[in-house]
Amino acid sequence: MYWAVIIGLVLMIPILAIVLDSSVGQALANRIAARDEAGRSPEIGSRITELEAEVKYLAESVESLREESEFVRRLIEGSDEQGATRLGPGE
Numbered sequence: 001m002y003w004a005v006i007i008g009l010v011l012m013i014p015i016l017a018i019v020l021d022s023s024v025g026q027a028l029a030n031r032i033a034a035r036d037e038a039g040r041s042p043e044i045g046s047r048i049t050e051l052e053a054e055v056k057y058l059a060e061s062v063e064s065l066r067e068e069s070e071f072v073r074r075l076i077e078g079s080d081e082q083g084a085t086r087l088g089p090g091e
Helices: 002-021 023-034 042-081
Strands: none
Touching (some): 002 023
């Protein structure tokens, strides 16, 4: 039984060396080396930066829409206080 394990380990060393020396092994090593300190690839970091900018833009747009709707609401309520009559549907 121990001989089978020893022979298996002896055969795995050259097979592992061949795989690691192949283009697949080199690509894997390059990918691991390209990761930043957080473990993300540079492409993911740039994508996160783009998404953060888009979220900021959308938040500003929502705030602008909120301010505009508040202005229109106050404008409509102000016209009622001044005694103006509302138009009915289709008038």
